[in-house]
Amino acid sequence: QMAGRQVHYYPFASARGHDAFLLExxxxxxxxxxxxASL
Incomplete structure (x- = not known):
């Protein structure tokens, strides 16, 4: 758990060469x- 940090999940992130879980x-x-727009 990462308290106080907002984490966003992009299901298509890995296809773009990034980690799916990204720290805001x-x-x-x-x-x-x-x-x-890239989809």
């Missing part, structure tokens, strides 16, 4: 709109 406060992902 690390900001290592493109905006969600970019993810959706």
């Amino acid at each position: 406060d690390e900001q290592i992902t493109p905006p969600l709109s970019d993810w959706l």
